[in-house]
Amino acid sequence: MTQLVSILDNDFYKFTMQYAVSKLFPKALAKYQFINRGEHQFPEGFDNKLKEAISDMAQLKLTQGEKKYFKDTCPYIDPIYFDFLQGYRYDPAEVNIQQVGHNLTVEVQGYWYRTILWEVPIMSLICETYYEMTGAQRVANDEVCVIAESKMDKYDKLNITIADFGTRRRHSYQVHDLVIKTLKQHPTKTFIGTSNVHLAMKYDTTPIGTHAHEWFMFHAAKYGYKMANLLSLEHWSEVYRGDLGIALSDTYTTEVFFKQFDKKLTKLFDGVRHDSGDPIEFAQLTIDHYKSQGIDPRSKSIIFSDGLDYDKVETIVRFCEGKIGHSFGIGTDFTNDVGLERMNIVVKMVEAQPEGGPWTDVIKLSDEPNKHTGNKDEINLAKSVLNIND
Structure with a gap:
């Protein structure tokens, strides 16, 4: 069964951002959404397998050895952060997974300082579970x-x-x-x-x-x-x-x-x-x-x-x-160079609620127009405000 082996099995920038968010925006809320750019067809029961893997993540915790390594490697991060991370646990209730036919929906919502760690492991679990369930054989x-x-x-x-x-x-x-x-x-x-x-x-x-x-x-x-x-x-x-x-x-x-x-x-x-x-x-x-x-x-x-x-x-x-x-x-x-089609998927923040403010759509205006993400009206507003023509 697909599962993560460590709470540190994540990208470094997620932890560096989590530290910054916890210092500057501890009351901010965020929503994330899975985007299936490659229009991959997910097999029946995929949602249940993914839910199991997400549920298992609640057991992950920072070990003493991991804490020492992280602390020694990043002296520019205050010690209080590593104490916080040692007490952090993934909360599967922050993740909503649904499947209709071959289409998969994944949404994450909660305090930004908490939900920021979900994106990378969710994507890696989707990939690994997809290859397992479709039975595609990779190279040795x-x-x-x-x-x-x-x-x-x-x-x-x-x-x-x-x-x-x-x-x-x-x-x-x-x-x-x-x-x-x-x-x-x-x-x-x-x-x-x-x-x-x-x-x-x-x-x-x-x-x-x-x-x-x-x-x-x-x-x-x-x-x-x-x-x-x-x-x-x-x-x-x-x-x-x-x-x-x-x-x-x-x-x-x-x-x-x-x-x-x-x-x-x-x-x-x-x-x-x-x-x-x-x-x-x-x-x-x-x-x-x-x-x-x-x-x-x-x-x-x-x-x-x-x-x-x-x-x-x-x-x-x-x-x-x-x-x-x-x-x-x-x-x-x-x-992912193993003789199989590479998955084209992302998980992006789609809304944010700064402290004292309303929920607000957030968007990304890539240097490639077909990689813009977010609400189309909000994209047009941003392009207008920033004088972007593409």
Whole structure:
């Protein structure tokens, strides 16, 4: 039966955001929704299997060893957070799962500081349960390792650094575990860490991540679209004081982001993350922005993380070489390259209720219009307010 083995089997940025939310917005509420982008057909009884797996998550708790590891690894997080996390338990009552025919509905609602941890494990459980119930046969374990090793041999020649970002849409925990073991044993310095905190601890590598789109989406609900990027980054810097300094740029399009990424923030943050749209266009926009602020782009970095494979990475490297720092977060091409169709699913925040305010629709305006998420009327409003035409 599909189940998680650790409360840390989650992406690092979920914990870093949870800490920030608990400090700044402890009374905020949030709603999340599963979006089946790939229109996958879920087999009969899938909802019951998923409910069982979600129910089992209530038993997960931070061990003393995990607490020590996390605390030692992240000295920039106050000790009180690790005490809080040790007492945290997933509450399955926050998750509503329904199935009608082959269509699956999953919704999460509750205090934001609590519900923020659900997204990644729900997605990974949906993927693993789907492959189990459909009976699709993946390649053998040895082949999983060979595929990962052969990719690293090619990446080595590009003289770059790479992290695993593949928890959410992995084939299974077992495949993910095999991939990280292989990458860690690879005899070069190309692999620098993983977004998965549990596997980072297991294989003595670095947990990697900062914040996600929901951080900016909530700020839009509380402060409005024109102030969302600016206040999101101001608040992040208040909490982390210069640590975790990679800024996500595309919640309301990169063009809008750079207009609000003022000189103070441009200097303070180590770089930006690319997660949608054309990576070469993004790289040029980023280089131009740093130059306009009197900053040498080579002193900053772009973390590329949008649907990467070798060919895409090679193209990006050839463009960025000598112009700007660059590193790569590779997801499903590592953790779900097993001879089967990769799932195209997301779980996104859809509403937020800041303290003292009403429930408000939240949206994401990707650099790719077909990846916009949220209420269409709200999307149109945001585009109007931000003067976005696409």
